[in-house]
Amino acid sequence: MNRVTAILGTKYPIIQGAMQYVANGKLAAAVSEAGGLGVVAAGGISSEQLITEINIVRKLTQKQFAVNLNLQYKNVPELVKTVIEQGIKIITTGAGTPKYYMDDLKKAGIKVIPVVPNLKIAQKMEKLGVDAVIAEGMEAGAHIGQNSSLVLWPQIVQNLSIPVIAAGGIATRAGVKAAFDLGCEGVQSGTVFSVCSESLVSDQWREAIYQNNNEPATLALGMPAIRVLNTARAQEITQKNLSQAELMNNLNQGFMTAFKDKNVENGVIFAGEDVNLIHQKQSAQQIINELAQGLEK
Known part of the structure; x- marks a missing residue:
């Protein structure tokens, strides 16, 4: 075995x-x-x-x-x-x-x-x-x-x-x-x-994964790094000069926007590089x- x-x-x-x-x-x-x-x-x-x-x-x-x-x-x-x-x-x-x-x-x-x-x-x-x-x-x-x-x-x-x-x-x-x-x-x-x-994620969340195939798969933010889907909100966060604590707060808020409010583009989705598969x-x-x-x- x-x-x-x-x-x-x-x-x-x-x-x-x-x-x-x-x-x-x-x-x-x-x-x-x-x-x-x-x-x-x-x-x-x-x-x-x-x-x-x-x-x-x-x-x-x-x-x-x-x-x-x-x-x-x-x-x-x-x-x-x-x-x-x-x-x-x-x-x-x-x-x-x-x-x-x-x-x-x-x-x-x-x-x-x-x-x-x-x-x-x-x-x-x-x-x-x-x-x-x-x-x-x-x-x-x-x-x-x-x-x-x-x-x-x-x-x-x-x-x-x-x-x-x-x-x-x-x-x-x-x-x-x-x-x-x-x-x-x-x-x-x-x-x-x-x-x-x-899974209880929304269909909007799923589509963000499925339609990601021709885009950069994910972004790694901060140190230690955190990998998220390359949404508009994630890109906005990367352009800010945030402390690690501020980064985590922004990511958590963005996650809830995507997860609970089903607003994917203005939210944050944690995902691995295998989204393209x-x-x-x-x-x-x-x-x-x-x-x-x-x-x-």
């Missing part, structure tokens, strides 16, 4: 990315039901909201799913407590180190899989006792590292003994094959699932079927 599927308890070693506000219970359930690992993003929500999303997943599927903890939020200790009390078996983490919570998480029998942007952090995570790492190249959406996937994946594979899951620019079967050819044992995809039929709406099942071709052989 593939080491990642053994850890995940899924049919395929495919994880859905933890896109804040987009990765809700409905999307996670659809991905898990299709044979991958659905992920509920806990970043920016309360413990009560997280419980609501967990209950939605459990109503829609009996299969394994995970919760992502964005470690930059102040309520992470409360969310960790909630994850343990709710009997969640797998978490992914980002935007910080899970070391402060490892004892409690491991005592609860929870598998911990952090997202890492470079070899140094990956090695620290292995020493910490995590179960696997998600090596995310700079082709990914939202917060990105400085290493490209084709360099990052094999570098981490060659220097770790735990399983490495590839992320950053994977939207097709060819991307999955490349990741496995470079030694990875699983993949994580975000942008392609963000526009699947079960995504051409039409598919269900989570159709996406999983494409990504998983050949994985059972």
Whole structure:
């Protein structure tokens, strides 16, 4: 058995990315039901909201799913407590180190899989006792590292003994094959699932992805860099001399304009460079079927 599927308890070693506000219970359930690992993003929500999303997943599927903890939020200790009390078996983490919570998480029998942007952090995570790492190249959406996937994946594979899951620019079967050819044992995809039929993004949001094929795919703003779709609002932000805090505030406001108000051109859409590989709406099942071709052989 593939080491990642053994850890995940899924049919395929495919994880859905933890896109804040987009990765809700409905999307996670659809991905898990299709044979991958659905992920509920806990970043920016309360413990009560997280419980609501967990209950939605459990109503829609009996299969394994995970919760992502964005470690930059102040309520992470409360969310960790909630994850343990709710009997969640797998978490992914980002935007910080899970070391402060490892004892409690491991005592609860929870598998911990952090997202890492470079070899140094990956090695620290292995020493910490995590179960696997998600090596995310700079082709990914939202917060990105400085290493490209084709360099990052094999570098981490060659220097770790735990399983490495590839992320950053994977939207097709060819991307999955490349990741496995470079030694990875699983993949994580975000942008392609963000526009699947079960996602709650608007049709305007989806069209912005589909129609982006002849435009510069994405812009990387700030330091650390944040990758977004090349909308008019994103271009306007790049022309301002903003501090990192001001940049994040502008990006968050723009995100809500695109996400809640469905005003895409005047908003901000976090997306990976693989937008140019995504051409039409598919269900989570159709996406999983494409990504998983050949994985059972």
